[in-house]
Amino acid sequence: MSAAPGRTLLTGNHAAAWGARLARPKVVPVYPITPQTPVLELLTEFQAAGEMDAEFLTPESEHSVMAACIPASLAGARVFTATASQGLMLMHELLHYASGARAPIVMANVNRTVASPWAFWPDQTDSLAQRDTGWVQFYVESAQEALDTVLQAYRVAEQASLPAMINLDAFYVSHALEPVRIPAQEIVDAYLPAYAPEHLLDPERGESWGNVVSQEMYARHRRGLGEAMERVPALAAAADREWRERTGRGWGVIERYRCEGAQALVVTMGSMCGTAREAVDELRESGVAAGLVKVRLFRPLPAAELRAALAGARDVLVLDRNYSPGAGGVLHQELKSLLYGMAGAPRVHGSLAGVGGLNVPPAKIAELVRRAAAESEPKREAAWA
Amino acid sequence: MNQAALPPTAWTTGTTEANRTGTWRASLPEYRAAPSPCKNACPVGGDIARWMQQAKSGDWHGAWQTLVDHNPFPAVAGYVCHHPCEAACNRAAYDGALAICALERHIGERALKEGWAFPEPPRGAKRVAVVGGGPSGLAAAWQLRRRGHAVTLFEAQAELGGLLRSGIPPYRLPRAVLDGEIGRILAMGVGVNTEAALKSEAQFARVSTEFDAVYLAMGAGVPKRLPQLDYGQDWAVDGAGYLALANAGRAPRLGARIAVIGGGSAAMDVARSARRLGHGVTLISLELEPQMPAQREEVVEARAEGVVFVPGAMLRSVARDGAQLRLDCVHVNFAGGNVDVIPDTGFAIEANAIVTAIGQDPQLEPLRARQKAEDGLLWTDTHGATSREGVYAGGDAASLQRFVTHAIAMGKRAAQAIDRKLRREPPAPLESKAPVPFGAINTFYHYPAPRVPGGRDAASQTAAAVAEASRCFSCGECTLCDNCFNFCPDMAVKRTAGGYAIAEEYCKGCGLCVRECPTGSIVMTEELR
């Protein structure tokens, strides 16, 4: 089954697969895990139908999938893969390896609860637990955004020489069907030039990767990685701008919804943003000056944009569909540290909303906003919603 | 910090050749061509391992050239040498010593068959006299002539060859072989005077004056005699005289049974020649069989030919009854030159004649006034020089080592010393190097194969000769097998023109090259820094 480019109904998973197909990767190692499997199934169908010219391989684990991705990328091939939850965590060792190798791999990750206990529900702890691995991280809230972000991620990854992951909430994004515009291949080809890295694993080049380094080299190498990370917000913004010019669709590195004059701002990522927009509308109708700031680029956090977006509000309510034992909500922590020392910084409240895939309806969000505004002082830690 | 000067943190393009790992080691391998034990044992110091390799590869001419470099009589040696090389051969400890003597004979006979000649020698101004045309004198003549000196031989007999002709019988050394190898030397242009014995002091003095140097190799022609025998009788005969006549086809008639007295090669030659002439032979020796100076194979062959052995016995007296002799003998213990009669072991032997072959002495009378003699021999130093300036000596006249190849060796040694003296060079230092031990040979590279059977005849066929030569370990003589090069984990053995060298900047001194060398040509040396 392959849809012709144009407007069609796609799930988030299938939209991500379409994004991958259009990017023309040359090596695609994959391993199935619920709820990611439709991604690889559609890709293998593309290949079987002769619509995708890539080397597909099916190793025995996600760890081996990532192990195959890295040298494939270093050997000059554009690489794509997808995983979720346990699979992502099994890759953890190699996520560090990939960024240290400056391999611009693009991976779709479906955010699913992390064992134990076993569960299959939307929860972003899996990818947020990888925030130190040096990967660029996007969080998308729709199938269209998933498709577009795969392509933007390749642009950014290959310009920064860093791997990038696009995160989709399990079921809410991965399996929800919605209308999606599939761009023409020519548009994508013009947007994404052929992958041509500076270094290659190739006998004609005669260079090796992975020799042990001294302390000084290691530190210098990490600084280089850090410098690349610092360039990402600007690269991501430029990639998004150019995508808008070519397709009419842009997503920003953050999105501001009804933030003009807002006193209370909801900040969150992924599918929760959709629910939060409704809550903001509801609050505005009832006279509360509320707005939403969607964080699309999480790593690196777009510091300047976020500070500008959050300044002026009295209360910021961070909704975390994730939980870090001992630290609370991850986005909550990151934003508090982002705003530390800023003159006139808002009060930051954290709410552990939707951990484990719990449903968070708009009314609930509205209630959390009112409650936060009524607090005499924000609690230091995120509260269970 | 200047970023441009720092090495890249990733993408390796350099090489570890920048690390000089030679600083690690405490010992260093050395390519050392230690002599093979056969070479050390060989009286002429022959380069046996080298001519073995040449033979193995079919380079027969090259092998012959290597042989004659030290000994111009390879075929003769192949027939009569006592081959101490084989006793010393390292392969004896593995699966059987190399049949070196048989192989030398093969090469020597091939040379004669092919008619290979010695090269034209360069012209020289010096003149050397050689007194004695036996193996020692002829060997000296070869070594001198090839170096360009003019050589004149003085020989007492009508023909050249010394004991090779008059002592060793034709059945043991074919005359064609002897004549061929002598002729090859003479073809280089050697002045020969036969029936020209030097007998007086005046004759020796004149030769000394007329020539730039002299080599005395007259041999030991005065037979020892038993005091209880009257050699004036026709039934008591000197062994040397008997052989000279028998070898020339003019053996004296001596009756049905001969008693031969003596335990050495000459005694065997007498006994076996007499057997061939139809005599019954009883051989009486002081020595027990294992101690007999004769070569073992000669004893074995003599017994097989019907010689009756009476070892460990002594003749006390002879009683005569017409043509019949009664030899009154007794058993003895013979050790360290002392004869101890064993009481009550007397016995009698019947014979018609007695031939004694109990050793010979040189005739030194004309020389006693001119130069030093000691213990009945001409005295020489380690280079063969006598006490008289310009006069050298060797062979049976100067040594008790009464083997053919020792005589040849002494001729070579003296010729080399004469040559250096005539060119006003100091004598070459005598070197004595420890040979390659069996433990240094990695036998993994030498597939077990027994020695070719057949005694001196063993290698007469080419295929057998090549197969036997292939068994040679080549002790100390590198065969360019590349093992050292191949087995170095650090590529610290480099190939050079004609061999190998150690890359000292990298060698870690592990010794794998030494261990895997199949010829024991590499030795670990301690490196002191």
Added chain:
Amino acid sequence: MGVRESMKDDLLCSGHVACPGCIEALSLRRVLSLLGPDTVAVIPPSCLAIIAGAQPLSGLKIPVYQPALETSAASASGLRRALDARGKKDTQVVVFAGDGGTYDIGFQSLSSAAERNENLLYFCFDNEGYMNTGAQKSSSTPHYARTGSTPAGKASRKKNLTEIMAAHEIPYAATACAGFLPDLMRKVEKARGMRGLRLITLLVPCLDGWGVPEDQGVALARLAVETGVFPLYEVEDGRGYTLGGPPKSRPVREYLEKQGRYSAIDEATVEALQAEVDDAWARLVERTSKAAPASASS
């Protein structure tokens, strides 16, 4: 083919930091000289990775990729596919892994690569332990051997990698060692001419780990073969068994007494080991005689 005739230029560099007399370095040198320069090597953490050099110096003249320890076969698979995708189908991808990275932590990914018959030439440099980290036990360590983590002697037997890989029916599984160079080189040449997952296990006596003098590595490798402890054989497509090398001709004792790692075993253990070796040899001989030669594999 003689060793001299098959010599190509060395692709291993002097100046590497292997121990003096290291048989791993020697084996690597010989293998590399046959592979030629159109090769990329995958070398996981191991003594070989140390031999490969510290940045910015390399001990090999071909590109090397050093993956995480458990991922050699998976990494090589990705590399292989990328080179194929770029049209470099004749560029060889080889793995040089230790026994730890092959028998233990890397076993899972190897099994998968074998099941997929990835076009890789995989060499296991088997020194029977985690030698790089100080000689701890691996599942390749033989029965009763002393290691850093089995000071009283290993209680379990050595895993039989060649049989396991034969059961995967890969085109070629073989054993070889530097004690028999012509045999080793013949097998490398043969494997090189095939496609699919080919695995050669090289026995590498570790001087420090096994307690062996610096110049005895090659001799010990020979003893391993001659005592039947390490038979030299090949299996093609899981069916065609060929037993080569010299026949089993020496008692195991001669092999054990040369190594420090067996210095504490008693007579009963020696006999037990002899019985194990005899039994394994007999079973291998039986497989060799029963199996029909395999048809040519692509």
